[in-house]
Amino acid sequence: MHVPFLGPRHKKSGDTAIAADPEAIAALLSECELLRSQAAQAGVRLDDTPASLEALDQMVPRWRDDAETLPWLGHDAGLYLGTVVVRTVPGAAWRIRSDGEPVILLPSGREVEVVESGQEWAATGVPELSQLYAEVAEA
Secondary structure (H helix, E strand, C coil), X not given: CCCHHHCCEEEECCEEEECCCHHHHHHHHCCCHHHHHHHHHCCCCCXXXXXXXXXXXXXCCHHHHCCCHHHHHHHHHHHHHHHHHHHHCCCCEEEECCCCCEEEECCCCCXXXXXXXXXXXXXXXXXXXXXXXHXXXXX
C-alpha cells in the first residue's frame, strides 16, 4: 500500500521512516472500513482489543466466495491486526517501508508484515489473527 500523502520521509538504515505524526498515521491505518462493515453485519464489535481478533477468527468467512472482496478484506484484516498490536503492545509502532508497505516495528527491531498475514487469513483462515497477535505480543 503506497501512501504518498503521509508527508515527508526521512532515510533510516536504507529504508524510509514516516516523519508525520505517528498518531495520525495510526488513525489512518486503523480505519479498515470493509472489515469493520463485515464484522458489524456478523454482530462482531471491533474495539481494537485482542479479544476482537478472537471474534474475527470465529466469523463465518463468506468473503471467500467473492474474488473482488477477498484481497481488500485481507488487507483490512492485516491493518486491523497491526492496529491492535500498536495499541496494546508497548513500544510497537507503524512503519512505512520504502516500497510503501505498512509494517509493524517491534521494540526488538523485528518488522511484522501484517498485511500479508491478513491476506493469508482472509484466504485460508490460517494463521488465526489471534494466534499471530499472541506471537507478536510475546516477542
